[in-house]
Amino acid sequence: MIEQIWFPLVITLKIAVLSTLVVAVVGVVISYVLARRDFKGKWLADILVTLPLVLPPTVTGYLLVVLLGRNGALGNIIYNLTGWSILFTWEAAVIAAFIVSLPLMVKTTAAAIEAVDREFEYAAFTLGRKELETALFITLPLARKGILAGIVLSFARAVGEFGATLMVAGNIPGRTNTMSLSIYSAFQGGNNELANMLVIILVVISLLSMAITAKLVNTWKV
Amino acid sequence: MGMRVDFRKRYYRKKSDRKKNIEAAFTLDAKFEVGDELVVLFGRSGSGKTTALQCISGLLEPNGGKIVVNGKVYFDCHKRIDLPVQERSLGYVFQNYALFPHMDVKKNIAYGLKGWSSEEKEKRVNKMLQLLHIEGLENNYPSQLSGGQKQRVALARALAPKPDVLLLDEPFSALDMVVRMKLREKIKQIQRELGIPVLFITHNHVEAFTIADKVVIFHDGRVQQLGTPEEVFYHPKNYHVAELVGMTNIFDAVVRAVDVPSGTVLLKSEEMLIRVKDSGLKEGETTSWGIRPENLRILQEEETGTQEKNIFNATVKSIVNKGSSKLIALEIKEHKKLLIAEVANQFFENIQLDTGNACKVAIDRSRVVVF
Known part of the structure; x- marks a missing residue:
């Protein structure tokens, strides 16, 4: 039983941590651009980023399969270059988690950046600081509560990801059976004892990440 | 320059x-x-x-x-x-100070000193703290400062990069x-x-x-x-x-007569006739004139030659206390024009006016501005 718990736990955390790291970096950049820049087709970019939030995860998963499959636009290039087929690997699960959690990160972070008074940025400009420096040392630190909230939401979403992961990574025991997928399998197979353990662990992880965040935010004055 | x-x-x-x-x-x-x-x-x-x-x-x-x-x-x-x-x-000081809330006073002031050595920075920040008398606040955050202190820090920050x-x-x-x-x-x-x-x-x-x-x-x-x-x-x-600029008494007028020898022009604002200094106006021309509220004189005693000196009989309509002075609304009896006079409290105590009282008001021609 310990092995039936240990592998899903490790693979889930690995997928969630990796996808959250990428979401944090990519999400902050996209959020800043959406919040502070005006460009043609901004509305379209906004819709594209938000889309996975409203699409059923199975649809997102299906579209990813089409894109990443050996005959898909992106999958084909990867296969020809490396001979590696990305579908049904844990890396595919990272991509699925990334896509479904990105809108949560961007929506939360963009709102936080928009809420930063532009006068702080103008003040930094008049003090000789360029936009990149200002973004890194003024705007983002002042939006950090929103950024952290986005990261926590994205992590939670990645840990709980089910539908899209099932589509692109399958539920291959010992390879891609994440916690959520394992709970489903255990429940289907009538192994209630295992399902209970997995559920308890997931609830504990979720509560811990919330508690740590709340503690951290409380020590921040701004 | x-x-x-x-x-x-x-x-x-x-x-x-x-x-x-x-x-x-x-x-x-x-x-x-x-x-x-x-x-x-x-x-x-x-x-x-x-x-x-x-x-x-x-x-x-x-x-x-x-x-x-x-x-x-x-x-x-x-x-x-x-x-x-x-x-x-340039140094820019914003209406709401725009001090960076996540930096202490010292970091705020040093923020514009890009490329300075840490020793030079320290010296410059200390000089700014001294200049604006905010020594001792360097480790405080903006939220811990009073409005006046915030403004001093904002000034120090703007001035630091020279x-x-x-x-x-x-x-x-x-x-x-x-x-x-x-x-x-x-x-x-x-x-x-x-x-x-x-x-x-x-x-x-x-x-x-x-x-x-x-x-x-x-x-x-x-x-x-x-x-x-x-x-x-x-x-x-x-x-x-x-x-x-606070000229509360402004009226449109038409030039009725120009008397070159005495350097006087007679203006007519509806029913009101007023004599002002000649400033090259021509008869029939339309213009405006005004007088600041503190330049109106409320007279205690009878003065003769009222027409020549722009002296009018008036009624006090209201008195507003401004602290160090009072604003008095006066309605001129003949044509109901309203004038606002500002009188220092010390002087007001001497004249003892109340709402509804009658008095005389003088519009000195040297104080009248025509534009």
Whole structure:
């Protein structure tokens, strides 16, 4: 039983941590651009980023399969270059988690950046600081509560990801059976004892990440 | 060296209006030239003062014209020069201070000292703390400071990188009277010491009068008058300026007669006849005249020759206490025109007026401004 718990736990955390790291970096950049820049087709970019939030995860998963499959636009290039087929690997699960959690990160972070008074940025400009420096040392630190909230939401979403992961990574025991997928399998197979353990662990992880965040935010004055 | 400013900035109701050549909803036409002195930009909110400051600083891009500060071209539409804010070497103090809330006072002040060694930074920050009398606050965060202290830190931060020009956008509007007065003195002193042009926005005319070397009056996006405080307050060029500088008694008039030998002109505002000094007016011409409320005289005793001296019988309609003085609304008996007089409390105690009382009011012709 310990092995039936240990592998899903490790693979889930690995997928969630990796996808959250990428979401944090990519999400902050996209959020800043959406919040502070005006460009043609901004509305379209906004819709594209938000889309996975409203699409059923199975649809997102299906579209990813089409894109990443050996005959898909992106999958084909990867296969020809490396001979590696990305579908049904844990890396595919990272991509699925990334896509479904990105809108949560961007929506939360963009709102936080928009809420930063532009006068702080103008003040930094008049003090000789360029936009990149200002973004890194003024705007983002002042939006950090929103950024952290986005990261926590994205992590939670990645840990709980089910539908899209099932589509692109399958539920291959010992390879891609994440916690959520394992709970489903255990429940289907009538192994209630295992399902209970997995559920308890997931609830504990979720509560811990919330508690740590709340503690951290409380020590921040701004 | 001072600064030379001559630019336009247009605002449209919709972005597409500009391409369609639809007239702009608001046009700022800023044109003035000042030296290394303390210049007050004065006008109502919405008159274009802040827009002017933002164009000079480079936070906004004008639609055309030229801005030169201390011989350095900041903006030139024809030569396609538009120096980025970062390279304009200016200190800007915002209305709400805009102190970085996540940095302590020391870090705030040092933020503009890019490329300085940590030793030089330390020295400069200490000098600024001393200059603005905020030693001991360096480790505090902005949320731990009073309004006056915040403003001092904002000034220190703006001055630390040794700017060529200092821009202040209604810096004292959120402060109480005593703190305001102290900081006004401080700004004046700093301007004298540094010898750089300082532009100071306010809509408070006491502030404009007490602090300025020069006043630039804005109304409806245009510079109406530029001059010393005495010039603009006592010799306003037009109706808008007169109203802005607190001339509460302004009337339209027609020239009835010009008496060249005595240098007197007789003006008629509806039923009211008034004699003023000849300023080259012609008979039949329409004009306006005004007198400041503190220049109206309320008379205690009978004076003779009332017609010649612009003395009128009046009734007191209301008395408003302003603290150190009183505003008295007077209705002239013959033609019901309303005048507002401002009387110092000390003098008011002597005349003992009450609402409904009758009195006499004198409009000294030497104090009347015709525009």
